[in-house]
Amino acid sequence: MFLKDLKQKMLLPKKEVFINKIVKIRGIDVQLTSITMEEHRNVLWAIYFDEKVDLEERTEYSSNRDEKINNINNKKRFSHINIAEMIIQKQKMTFYSSSTSRIYDMKYEGHMLLQHFIENGMDTTNWDEVSLADIVIVAYEQEKSEEFPTIDLSKELDITLKVSQDVKEVLINKPMCLDFNEVKKDNKFYFYDSIENKNRVFYIDEMQHYDIWEDVEHKFNERMKDFPKEQIKQLKEDYKDNLKDICPRGMNLALVEYEAEDDIQLKFYTKEYLEERPVHKSSSTMMLFKSDKNNGVNGFRSRICMIKPVEKDFNGSIDVELFSWYKVIPEEIILV
Structure with a gap:
């Protein structure tokens, strides 16, 4: 040196x-x-x-x-x-x-x-x-x-x-069964908050089918309209390759719409996914979903969480686990 x-x-x-x-x-x-x-x-x-x-x-x-x-x-x-x-x-x-x-x-x-x-x-x-x-x-x-x-x-x-402000993920591990039924009001559930020693309330509004492949075909070009055409084509092909691992062609994604008091964010996984051995690949796609409405049927903020790929005509139930929630630690003003 x-x-x-x-x-x-x-x-x-x-x-x-x-x-x-x-x-x-x-x-x-x-x-x-x-x-x-x-x-x-x-x-x-x-x-x-x-x-x-x-x-x-x-x-x-x-x-x-x-x-x-x-x-x-x-x-x-x-x-x-x-x-x-x-x-x-x-x-x-x-x-x-x-x-x-x-x-x-x-x-x-x-x-x-x-x-x-x-x-x-x-x-x-x-x-x-x-x-x-x-x-x-x-x-x-x-x-x-x-x-x-x-x-x-x-x-x-x-x-x-x-x-x-900071956010910390907190374990819950609550088994649940989600059904593809009509939207229900007051479909109330609880989990125990081990930090503040109290029950937290959330609502399952509905399970939804989402045809992600149709969305890719019709909306991808529009979202990438500012990119050169050749680059859009390559990005689209790369995205499709990674998408196959999340949702095979010909299937839909099952999404759960939920609300929670105190505007907390929850994380759901299927029981089968949690028990599987992890598979790590050199490239992957992270998918975040946002509800198309501000509030759900119970008056709280509507949120979406991806569950798993399902057949297009699937209308049954899925065993899941409410795995964790995200505790928000608010901004602080401190006099020194």
């Missing part, structure tokens, strides 16, 4: 304002170290403790259920603090991106960052007895269109943070 390459890894700000304050964000002590004006960016630096867990490396799972539960549990082990804005002495810094790394994983770059902050007076009381593998450093980059704040160091910094 040349010296010029090493210098690219160093924190050599044109301006720096030290904050050196600890604030509790979603139960985690976060140390706001400083804001820096650098060559091509302005950054808010923060440090917090997040115990590193050695995840079991598994290349194979016995079932889709096993894999999905493992994925949810792994996400719980990582803390991500997303600071969206900071007001400092009545001047706003809006952060459009962030990078999070463990000091230990950053090697010499992480050591140089710590040295920089410590030499400039960072209080290390919280970190002296903590493994470097458990110390996380975050760089929040300010919007390019905004000016770096002009700070009067003779006055209080007077900081307010806006922490973005």
Whole structure:
């Protein structure tokens, strides 16, 4: 490595304002170290403790259920603090991106960052007895269109943070049977919310057939009208190839329309899918469905979830599992 390459890894700000304050964000002590004006960016630096867990490396799972539960549990082990804005002495810094790394994983770059902050007076009381593998450093980059704040160091910094909304997937594992019947009002169901220790209410409005292949033939070109014709043709063929794995030609997709009190999002899977061994391919298509109406028959937001491919004349029932729900953690305003 040349010296010029090493210098690219160093924190050599044109301006720096030290904050050196600890604030509790979603139960985690976060140390706001400083804001820096650098060559091509302005950054808010923060440090917090997040115990590193050695995840079991598994290349194979016995079932889709096993894999999905493992994925949810792994996400719980990582803390991500997303600071969206900071007001400092009545001047706003809006952060459009962030990078999070463990000091230990950053090697010499992480050591140089710590040295920089410590030499400039960072209080290390919280970190002296903590493994470097458990110390996380975050760089929040300010919007390019905004000016770096002009700070009067003779006055209080007077900081307010806006922490973005977050979403966490929570397991349910509730077996159900869905029928292709007429739309029903008050078709009410419950599941237990283990976080807030209460029952949550949702409604199954109806099961629907969706002819996705007809939709591809008639609407794909319209949606891609701004692309060159040859590119549209290739994209369409690639999409069809991936679509075969989701819904074979000649079949429809079964969709469930549901509503939930408190506007929560649910995830359904068929029992057979959850028990199957996972199949991973080099390319795949993610499909998201949106209801064509705002509210369902019970007055709550209408949502759609894909269930499985079915024959076009299928009108029976499908064994499914209400697998999980998505808990929204609301935006927070925090005075430092």
